[in-house]
Amino acid sequence: MVYRPTFRKQGDGSRCQWENCNPASHAMASDRHRRGADPHNEHRWLPTPSEIRNRISPTHCGGTNLNENDLAVQHLYGVNMNVRYNVPMGTFRSMIISGRGAVVSIWYGVIAPTKYDASPGFTQGHAIYVNERRSSDGAYLVYDPLADGRRAGIPKGPQWWPASLLQRAAEAYPGTNAGCIHASFTKDTEA
Amino acid sequence: MAVKHQQKPAPKTKAPVEEHKKHADEFLAKEEYKQQPEGYRGTDTAKE
Numbered sequence: 618m619v620y621r622p623t624f625r626k627q628g629d630g631s632r633c634q635w636e637n638c639n640p641a642s643h644a645m646a647s648d649r650h651r652r653g654a655d656p657h658n659e660h661r662w663l664p665t666p667s668e669i670r671n672r673i674s675p676t677h678c679g680g681t682n683l684n685e686n687d688l689a690v691q692h693l694y695g696v697n698m699n700v701r702y703n704v705p706m707g708t709f710r711s712m713i714i715s716g717r718g719a720v721v722s723i724w725y726g727v728i729a730p731t732k733y734d735a736s737p738g739f740t741q742g743h744a745i746y747v748n749e750r751r752s753s754d755g756a757y758l759v760y761d762p763l764a765d766g767r768r769a770g771i772p773k774g775p776q777w778w779p780a781s782l783l784q785r786a787a788e789a790y791p792g793t794n795a796g797c798i799h800a801s802f803t804k805d806t807e808a
Numbered sequence: 809m810a811v812k813h814q815q816k817p818a819p820k821t822k823a824p825v826e827e828h829k830k831h832a833d834e835f836l837a838k839e840e841y842k843q844q845p846e847g848y849r850g851t852d853t854a855k856e
Contacts, residue, residue: 684844712835
């Protein structure tokens with residue numbers, strides 16, 4: 618069975634919490650990359666959104682991108698993600714099946730009208746962590762850092778998203794070609 | 809007299825994991841997907 622990291626919510630009361638989707642997703646990806654193994658350095662393990670945020674921007678908030686988060690988790694946990702842009706969906710599928718997790722940039726306006734909406738009213742750029750694919754129906758196990766069940770109607774923890782929904786949300790992200798996805802991949806942890 | 813037929817294996821319709829791993833490794837080696845495209849930007853502020 619594929620290693621499943623600990624779910625991290627972004628709404629944890631820390632600084633910039635509602636802008637910490639990418640740090641929270643990279644915290645989960647770092648856990649997967651290391652299969653839960655503590656690097657035993659001066660940083661806290663398990664990874665937290667706030668530690669990654671503080672590495673990226675210690676004095677201000679705002680959105681973050683894949684490259685900024687990659688540099689932060691390299692420094693904090695020795696995790697070297699593979700950031701790739703406009704990845705064809707078929708290749709993304711192979712990357713996941715081959716044993717990698719991925720942080721994916723999505724446009725939340727596509728998720729908003731669905732049962733997976735974990736932030737009513739939010740319709741812009743977001744980051745999620747994808748851990749695995751289910752072969753029976755092709756769905757992806759998505760760790761949306763907003764899905765913390767903080768009130769009724771908000772999903773809690775990892776959810777199986779249809780592949781078509783993930784694709785539509787990913788290709789709607791600014792600067793993305795049709796049928797493609799911006800993603801940052803962990804190493805193959807199932808080799 | 810009934811003739812017993814040997815059962816044929818089901819045709820393979822899915823690439824084995826090794827094929828996906830090969831595809832993934834070849835993809836990661838390509839340089840053209842490493843460049844941040846024009847228009848790409850960071851994430852936004854979610855609603856509480």
